Amino acid sequence: MTVGLARASWAADRSTELVDLTVGELLAERAGSEPQRTALIGTRHGSSTPVRLTYAEVYSEACRVATALARLAEPGSHIALWAPNVVEWPLIQYGAALAGLVLVALNPALPEDDLHYAVAHSGSMVLLHADVNREHSMAEVAIRVADRNPGVRRISLSDHAMWCADVPDPAVLDDCSRDTDEIVMLQYTSGTTGRPKGVALRHRSLVNVAKLTVEAAGLPDRPVCLNPLPMFHTAGCVIGTLGPLWTGGTIVLVERFAPGPVLETIRDEAVDVLFYVPAVLSALVDHQRASAMPAPQLAVIMGGASPVDPQLIDDAGEVFGAAVYNLYGQTELAPVLTLTRPVDSIGDRRHTVGRPLPQVDCKVADPTTGRVVATGEVGEVCARGYQQFAYYLHDPDATSAAVDPDGFVRTGDLGVMDDRGHLTITGRLKELIIRGGENISPVHIEHVLSEHDSVAEVVVVGVPDERLGEIVAAVVHTSDQHPGLKEELVSYAQHRLARYQMPARWYLADQFPVTPTGKVQRFAVREAILQGRITEL
Template sequence: MTASPVTQPPLTESFLPADTSTALDEVTVGGLLARRARECPNRVALIGNRHGTGDTARLTYAELYTEATRAATGIARLAQPGEFVALWAPNVVEWPIIEYGAALAGVTLVALNPVLTLDELTYAIEHSGASVLLHADRSRDYDLAAVVAELAATHAGLTTVSLSDTDRWLPADADPAVVAAAPVDAGAPVMLQYTSGTTGNPKGVVLRHRSLVNVAKLTMEAVGAEPGAVCVNPLPMFHTAACVIGTLGPLWLGGTAVLIEQFAPAPVLEVMRAEKAKILFYVPAVLGALLAVQAASADPAPSLDVVMGGAADVPASMIESAEQTFGASVINLFGQTELAPVLSATRPNDSRADQLHTVGHPLAQVDCKIVDPVTGKVMPIGEPGEICARGYQQFIEYLHDPAATAATVDADGFVHMGDLGTMDARGYLSVTGRLKEMIIRGGENIAPVAVENALADHPRIAAVTVVGLPDEKWGEVVAAVIVLTGDSDGLVEELTAHARQRISPFKVPSRWFVADALPVTPTGKIRKFAVRDQIDTAQLREITGAAQ
């Protein structure tokens, strides 16, 4: 059943107190798995490819718990409770097994992107202080084992273990003493996530058991996910969208998590049909690819209940297309890694306008406010400012970076998200851009997302991002970087006229660049600093026209 936001008197300012009518569950990640193994031992819990073989594993809850306790035993022999244990692997079935095993062993799992270069991997290992690195041998065409060998040659104190070496990390039997000593404190750290790095070096975000379990619980309840649902997860496991919502979400439901190792739209659609999936997790790039292939296919579309995700602006046209194609409620989630990762969600029973044009209402048990980025004052209803949140799900700290932690969490305990947005009198949120991406042209503040939305529906544009560029006269000017569906003849005049019908003249781009593709993070966020670098180094073609 859908958990609708609690009805409340209209807000008089952009401050929404926490809804405390829904209780938190004080259980650890490992404790929740043990609970489900007792309640539904024979239900299929996890489907995915085994590392190195590509063979499909289908594990019941009893089998998954057994493998997790074996993994906990192996990890406990490699590291002490409280230490950091890193995992560097693609979406193989061993990933969630180790996630649960690490939680049961009382270590903090360091989730690493399998495309990291040697320098990036070295940074993460050295910064986290990980004592153990569990790694896949390959990810697609990338030889992870060779990179790890280079790393190990210069890091004598680091224990490296291939997932192929199951005797070391997945012994034949679980040690009862390790299982008995599994953590029970839901407030203890369980995971270290590195931010996706849209603005330079990533920061290490330390998260609690309580945060992960309850974000999964409250998100699934808010969107009306059915108990026992089969859930397809094509998102990268090193990110919280996948290892929290895509993994612990199905666990909360007592459902089945179907883990996709390598995303390709046609095979994923077939898996959805074959497994009778009811929930799909997405980012816009994934959902767009699935919709395009399904539209060209003679096979019937999978029938889904819920399509849930976010991580980037989700066009209204994509939401409507997914509803029509899959017969599902399309849920827009909003948050960030520091919030483990969900702050708000649209609901199936929301109005059409809310579903298409907002990021929904905050989940239960979290305070939310919109503040002036300079003064910190709470903004009036409907006035834009920085979105801030305070609650059970917020991160413990940025590892080894108290200054950054203090700069992000204010004196009242609110996490400042760096996202700009508005709150209406009901508490619904709309995102207008990123604080660091705000363009200031001649003293006028311009949110790039407003310009992007004005251009995104033009038929000659496949993708667009907007950035500010230095200008002697204006300080900054608006620049649009576009991926085209055809040629660029007459484009500047056409797009300028299109934009002027939708936004104020000072927001209309004065510089236009064409790209073959936009640089994005693995979760679909456009790397705007990389876009600026491409412009600065003349990697993009600038187009001009008579109308500027």
């Protein structure tokens, strides 16, 4: 461990060992050591009645899922899962891992074209899908996408016998001693080019990030953990799923977040640990303060995914009596790089994202020269370790660009490291908007809006929001300004964008600030919005 840093560089703490387990092997170990302990609580697809599964039951069902999936695809093949937070999600995650398949985790809010792109780009042999999500007919969309991808086998989660066998096949399970460096998951993350990148992640990365994160946070023994985070994100399917698995704890999976029912669940299940993004935590704090019911008391609240207001950390700790820890990372790091810890001061918990996890090197570098900056100076946060992604699928140029000559992943985030190794995130080099923990590509939204007849040019940026961290703002240049323009644009966008991609605020501009080479300066557009120098529609 580095002490008294002169440069913003943290040498990996090697005092904590990594484990050599696959996702399937970890589940098998827990089923062997804690067979009758409740492992998973949630609702099944198509039902509102909660189910409770022990570790033995989860492992048994995962083995039957592995058996069925092995009949549909060869080891190493990609299978896509497009579903909300139902119990089937982690069961299929485990089953795919046991069968040696790569799970392609897809956002259930994806519109048809985006789903088609992900299925086609990933080369998925199977598309497993829910039938509905928030009154949205996923089945209808999945049918059309399957028609556009003739080689894909489409299977509804309602067709249980197709993806879960009656009995496990020992031959499949006997072949499940996998190399921990094999790819187990493909996560799609938005990029500045507008096309999502397929991030390939290894067994070893997921298992050890989960282990080291929950150990660093000092979770209680065999905790009951509530996971309201979307399972298609690494926060939900790694930290919120494999984290409790490592500790022998219980996962309470929330299918559809609403603060009132979630608070009731926290009380009823005597939850110890809450995983959060700021939008979720803020909603729970506000609802509890307006409620006549006594506040449930938690041991640990841990999360992040977008900038966390120090006041929210204070409020959550006061209301729920919990230690609140802040995480930082990205999908390419599977996903946690740093977190605050029980030994950290209140000031560190409020204003930093903590120190790096064990077994990872971290530095803050000049984004132009690559030189490590001094402590206290702003630079790009970079990390190197066992958990970094293997590659971007079908994109060797982007893979090379994301890793510097010394093997460090360039996060695209700006930060400052102090002389103890604590990081403070100050901004982003990359152009992503992070709304409630959801990564959004502004370029994709611009491409969609620019096809409207009244839009000559458009720039999309993120602007601060107390509840969601950031919201989407669209600034349009038009030669056809007329009454009802905003309503037209909103209606147009609603039919072509996912809900989370929809601009919340719309502005008009005569021209955009540009660099000498003609590239739009997004930061200047954003500043103009914040300073009230652009007309809002």
